[in-house]
Amino acid sequence: MPLIDVSGLERTFVVRRRAGFVRRTRSEVRAVHDLTFSVETGEMVGYIGPNGAGKSTTIKMLTGILVPTAGSLRVAGLDPSRQRTQLAQRIGVVFGQRTTLWWDLPLRDSFELLRKIYRIPDARYRENLDRFVELLDLGDQLDTPVRQLSLGQRMRGDITAALLHDPEILYLDEPTIGLDVVSKGRLREFLRALNAERSTTLLLTTHDLQDIEALCDRVIVIDHGTSVYDGSLGGLHAQGGSSRTLVVDLVDEGPPIDVPGAWVRKVEGPRQWLSFPTEASAAPVVAAVAAAYDVADLSIQEPDIEDVIRDLYSRGA
Amino acid sequence: MAETSTTPASARSWHPVARYGDMARLWVRAELSYPASFAMLVVGSMLINALDFAGIAIMFSSIDSLGGFGLREIALLYGATGVGIGIADTLIGSVERIGEFIRTGRLDQMLTKPVPLLVQVCSDRFTLRRLGRITQAGVVMAWALPVVDWTPSRVLVAVLMVLSSSALFFGLFVLFSCVQFWTSDASEFANAFTYGGNTLTQYPLTVFPRELAIALTVVLPIAFVNWYPCLYLLGRSDPFGFPAWLQFCSPLAASVVVAAALLVWRTGVRRYTSTGS
Numbered sequence: 001m002p003l004i005d006v007s008g009l010e011r012t013f014v015v016r017r018r019a020g021f022v023r024r025t026r027s028e029v030r031a032v033h034d035l036t037f038s039v040e041t042g043e044m045v046g047y048i049g050p051n052g053a054g055k056s057t058t059i060k061m062l063t064g065i066l067v068p069t070a071g072s073l074r075v076a077g078l079d080p081s082r083q084r085t086q087l088a089q090r091i092g093v094v095f096g097q098r099t100t101l102w103w104d105l106p107l108r109d110s111f112e113l114l115r116k117i118y119r120i121p122d123a124r125y126r127e128n129l130d131r132f133v134e135l136l137d138l139g140d141q142l143d144t145p146v147r148q149l150s151l152g153q154r155m156r157g158d159i160t161a162a163l164l165h166d167p168e169i170l171y172l173d174e175p176t177i178g179l180d181v182v183s184k185g186r187l188r189e190f191l192r193a194l195n196a197e198r199s200t201t202l203l204l205t206t207h208d209l210q211d212i213e214a215l216c217d218r219v220i221v222i223d224h225g226t227s228v229y230d231g232s233l234g235g236l237h238a239q240g241g242s243s244r245t246l247v248v249d250l251v252d253e254g255p256p257i258d259v260p261g262a263w264v265r266k267v268e269g270p271r272q273w274l275s276f277p278t279e280a281s282a283a284p285v286v287a288a289v290a291a292a293y294d295v296a297d298l299s300i301q302e303p304d305i306e307d308v309i310r311d312l313y314s315r316g317a
Numbered sequence: 318m319a320e321t322s323t324t325p326a327s328a329r330s331w332h333p334v335a336r337y338g339d340m341a342r343l344w345v346r347a348e349l350s351y352p353a354s355f356a357m358l359v360v361g362s363m364l365i366n367a368l369d370f371a372g373i374a375i376m377f378s379s380i381d382s383l384g385g386f387g388l389r390e391i392a393l394l395y396g397a398t399g400v401g402i403g404i405a406d407t408l409i410g411s412v413e414r415i416g417e418f419i420r421t422g423r424l425d426q427m428l429t430k431p432v433p434l435l436v437q438v439c440s441d442r443f444t445l446r447r448l449g450r451i452t453q454a455g456v457v458m459a460w461a462l463p464v465v466d467w468t469p470s471r472v473l474v475a476v477l478m479v480l481s482s483s484a485l486f487f488g489l490f491v492l493f494s495c496v497q498f499w500t501s502d503a504s505e506f507a508n509a510f511t512y513g514g515n516t517l518t519q520y521p522l523t524v525f526p527r528e529l530a531i532a533l534t535v536v537l538p539i540a541f542v543n544w545y546p547c548l549y550l551l552g553r554s555d556p557f558g559f560p561a562w563l564q565f566c567s568p569l570a571a572s573v574v575v576a577a578a579l580l581v582w583r584t585g586v587r588r589y590t591s592t593g594s
């Protein structure tokens with residue numbers, strides 16, 4: 001059985017809005033609707049979608065925080081909302097927007113509390129703490145109260161907190177929020193190593209597609225609560241029907257370039273943008289352009305994953 | 318790595334209470350790391366609490382009895398309810414902050430931890446500061462003890478009274494805090510019942526109308542906190558003419574309230590909707 005097995009998952013919220021002085025209208029928001037997917041041990045899955053798509057709601061159901069309205073859900077063979085405390089021992093969760101650390105306590109004491117909560121054996125605890133503190137560069141912050149940490153420092157603290165007990169599954173909901181480029185790079189490297197060494201399964205939600213490109217072989221795109229794409233990152237390009245771009249700088253301004261196998265998308269003075277299919281080779285197009293026109297410079301742009309996803313999102317809307 | 322993280326079933330039985338102790342200890346350690354501010358808070362709370370009973374004592378300089386009860390008898394009532402709510406408040410006072418935990422998303426974090434939610438909520442920011450109240454109520458009660466004509470069965474009832482009143486307040490704290498699962502800013506509402514209940518039980522019920530005495534027996538059963546067992550301790554027959562067996566029903570009332578509280582708590586957790594972000 002897959003480690004995470006979701007089928008026909010559904011979650012609605014009842015929202016009451018004020019409609020006048022005392023009157024309230026009651027309406028239902030369907031946050032997750034007929035969602036089905038499964039994840040095997042050791043996979044690193046990117047879980048992406050526009051704002052309000054239902055990503056956080058899904059993670060809350062996977063962790064047992066929220067009870068599903070309908071559908072079936074198994075994580076590590078357990079029913080998350082009914083066997084929540086049992087499951088908790090085996091998962092780690094980071095909600096980038098919120099901290100799991102105790103605001104008034106130094107980072108070290110927060111970790112100490114977690115050691116008690118998860119009953120982590122002493123040796124294991126020390127080993128993990130030393131390792132994470134070094135890899136995430138937290139050494140100088142250990143004795144600082146959490147409320148005095150910067151956003152990025154706190155986030156690294158939170159990630160450490162989620163991993164001290166060696167979880168089999170790690171859910172990360174926007175873990176790179178507020179991290180600088182260096183920290184992001186370090187975190188990605190760290191997660192990759194974790195996955196390689198301990199085959200920790202990773203479900204990652206982010207709005208930074210570089211996180212996905214750096215970490216995930218597989219992406220699930222969700223929109224309006226339901227999965228609209230589930231497959232390899234490469235496959236997304238094909239899904240989007242996207243194309244590569246040849247940027248041509250001509251010596252002089254001229255009419256749109258006309259060569260077989262490519263079409264002009266944009267002209268700006270002597271610079272023209274030509275599109276050609278992702279599957280096709282660039283060589284004949286380049287050759288044809290070079291043969292027929294006075295070319296000053298040429299470059300090829302790979303399709304932009306952000307464009308593809310934007311495309312996917314807007315199609316769903 | 319999996320072996321280190323799975324919990325053997327045998328170890329799980331002692332889990333909640335031990336977890337509570339572990340977590341509370343860490344909070345106490347953190348609290349004591351600022352000894353000066355801790356000392357000030359404890360002394361302050363003792364002073365405030367001492368003044369509380371002084372008010373009742375002063376009243377007795379102009380009257381001899383209140384509702385047919387003398388000062389020492391009232392001190393017994395006062396001490397019993399004070400110790401009860403003090404113990405409950407010390408052990409689980411944080412449960413009042415459930416609304417805050419919901420709003421700030423803290424509850425989500427707690428729900429992903431392998432310790433029962435109630436244990437986490439109750440031990441959060443455990444503080445010894447509240448010991449001031451138990452101490453004061455304990456002193457008042459000790460002062461009142463000679464008024465009782467002690468027999469072995471009265472000792473038993475007295476011990477059960479203290480345990481039951483703690484449990485009753487525990488139940489009430491949890492029960493009324495659960496309202497915050499439905500409307501997350503109703504902590505004042507909870508206080509009205511728990512602290513309000515404490516204030517009511519500091520006086521003999523005979524100062525109140527009969528209807529209230531009935532309500533405090535069957536609706537919000539805080540008369541069992543101290544009133545009924547104290548009638549037995551003082552060897553009095555029930556001034557309202559209620560049956561004498563009620564005087565032994567405190568443990569039962571406490572069990573009913575605690576069971577109801579745990580049931581409502583479970584319901585609240587299952588219908589918990591988290592927050593949008």
Ligand SMILES: Nc1ncnc2c1ncn2[C@@H]1O[C@H](COP(=O)(O)OP(=O)(O)OP(=O)(O)O)[C@@H](O)[C@H]1O
Nearest residue numbers: 013031050051052053054055056057590591592593
């Ligand atoms: N506790 C709640 N009560 C009412 N509605 C909610 C609640 N939580 C989420 N929703 C609604 O459910 C939908 C999905 O929300 P969710 O937080 O899962 O989105 P998301 O994919 O995580 O978005 P984002 O990228 O902005 O974090 C939204 O329309 C949101 O308004």
Ligand SMILES: [Mg+2]
Nearest residue numbers: 055056173594
């Ligand atoms: Mg979200």
